[in-house]
Amino acid sequence: MGGNRDVEELAELLRELKGRTNRSYAALAARSGVSGSALHRYCSGTSVPGDYEVIGRFGKVCGAGSEELLELHRRWVLADAERKRAVSRAPAAVSATGSGGPGSPATPDVSRDETEGEPDGETGVGTGPDVEAEAGPDAVAVPGVAAEPESLRSAPAQEPGSAASPPRRRPLIAVLALAVVAAAGVAAALLGKVFTSSGGSGGSSDDRLLLSSRCPVVVSMGQSDACVHELQSLLARAGGKLDIDGAFGPVTQMRVVVFQLRSGLTPNGSVDERTKRALYENAGKPLGTWTPERVTRRIREVFTEEPERAVGIADCASLLDPLYTLPNSNATRNWGVFQLYDGTLRKLGGTREQALDPDWNIRAAHRLWALTHDFSAWQACDRAYRAGSKGDKGS
Numbered sequence: 001m002g003g004n005r006d007v008e009e010l011a012e013l014l015r016e017l018k019g020r021t022n023r024s025y026a027a028l029a030a031r032s033g034v035s036g037s038a039l040h041r042y043c044s045g046t047s048v049p050g051d052y053e054v055i056g057r058f059g060k061v062c063g064a065g066s067e068e069l070l071e072l073h074r075r076w077v078l079a080d081a082e083r084k085r086a087v088s089r090a091p092a093a094v095s096a097t098g099s100g101g102p103g104s105p106a107t108p109d110v111s112r113d114e115t116e117g118e119p120d121g122e123t124g125v126g127t128g129p130d131v132e133a134e135a136g137p138d139a140v141a142v143p144g145v146a147a148e149p150e151s152l153r154s155a156p157a158q159e160p161g162s163a164a165s166p167p168r169r170r171p172l173i174a175v176l177a178l179a180v181v182a183a184a185g186v187a188a189a190l191l192g193k194v195f196t197s198s199g200g201s202g203g204s205s206d207d208r209l210l211l212s213s214r215c216p217v218v219v220s221m222g223q224s225d226a227c228v229h230e231l232q233s234l235l236a237r238a239g240g241k242l243d244i245d246g247a248f249g250p251v252t253q254m255r256v257v258v259f260q261l262r263s264g265l266t267p268n269g270s271v272d273e274r275t276k277r278a279l280y281e282n283a284g285k286p287l288g289t290w291t292p293e294r295v296t297r298r299i300r301e302v303f304t305e306e307p308e309r310a311v312g313i314a315d316c317a318s319l320l321d322p323l324y325t326l327p328n329s330n331a332t333r334n335w336g337v338f339q340l341y342d343g344t345l346r347k348l349g350g351t352r353e354q355a356l357d358p359d360w361n362i363r364a365a366h367r368l369w370a371l372t373h374d375f376s377a378w379q380a381c382d383r384a385y386r387a388g389s390k391g392d393k394g395s
Helices: 005-021 025-032 036-042 052-061 064-090 090-099 130-135 172-199 226-237 250-262 274-280 291-302 305-320 344-346 358-372 376-394
Strands: 325-327 334-335
Touching: 005 025, 005 036, 005 064, 005 334, 025 036, 025 052, 025 376, 036 052, 052 064, 052 325, 052 376, 064 250, 130 226, 226 250, 226 274, 226 344, 250 325, 291 305, 291 358, 305 358, 305 376, 334 344, 358 376
Parallel strands: none
Antiparallel strands: 325 334
16 A cells, blocks of 8 residues: 555655654654554555544644645545555455454554544544444555455366366357347447436536536546536535635535535535536525634633633634534544534434534534533544643743
8 A cells, every 4th residue: 555646645744744843753643642653654654544533633733734634634535545445456355354364464554542542533422342343344444455366366166077078158149149238238328328418407508517528427536627616616606615726625525515415415525416406506505604703702602611622622623614524434424613423413412414503513512511521522632722732831
């Protein structure tokens, strides 16, 4: 995995951030809530963490600005995608690794021990066996697993007494017939898509770039072209705050997820035909929300006990963006100002839509705080806040 371009670009940025601090891996690890050995592997490009929060905390400890954190998230998404492709290319190797068979690595790329018992994406509820089971195999990075070469695969064993028989071959006519049927099916599918794009939109798809043949069927993370520029323009028209630069990065994906959720679509962050049509047909402002200043005021009104600390933790968690969402490796997400995890929402009797309402999110976070009268539900951000406060006092 270390030779992969996306993984190396992530590692390069991590090394650059570390180089600014003049601190050791151990010192940075203590502030970031990750072990020094894991941090060293991430910076050397030999492994990729299964959750962004791990390196997000590291970036904040190193003093990364908001733009750098977004770039860090973009590079992690691409590197994590390569990790998942490696897993899908060799399911047999992954199975052998999980069973502890010969050749399996001594330790996985990311473990709960490496994060020193930090809470998972559940914004608060500590880790444990149940959480580990829920995360599933996707939470463990699998370094550079390659598919078994064809030359090394053994031929199926012959039955006793069949050695003298010539290999059975499918008649040539049957092969040709199957090829013709397959080609006809592909052609029919392509023609169906063409007619759907042109006829299904009332003949107006010529002026709707995303629905034209010039754009891929699904527009997604990592793409950079005129199709993404069009997508960002439509998201901005829907009230979204984002740069219209033609590059599909983390902020664009966040806005897509929220638009999909509020439009009754599957919130997966990839722009398929249903999402494209919903964007063009939308006439409202589903992405409109509070400004960071208004969020700050409301946090201080609700968290009267420790207002500044609460603001600092929310800023660490979401940059005070009410529509901030982050994916977890177990197909769940964190939502809103205080990054409430799907499991936490269920415990609070709330929904994803409610979590994107800044007032509800802030009051729900205060309910979590009231359970223990501390910020243990956000251990990583609380640790970063306290470390920053000590640094400010020292200077």
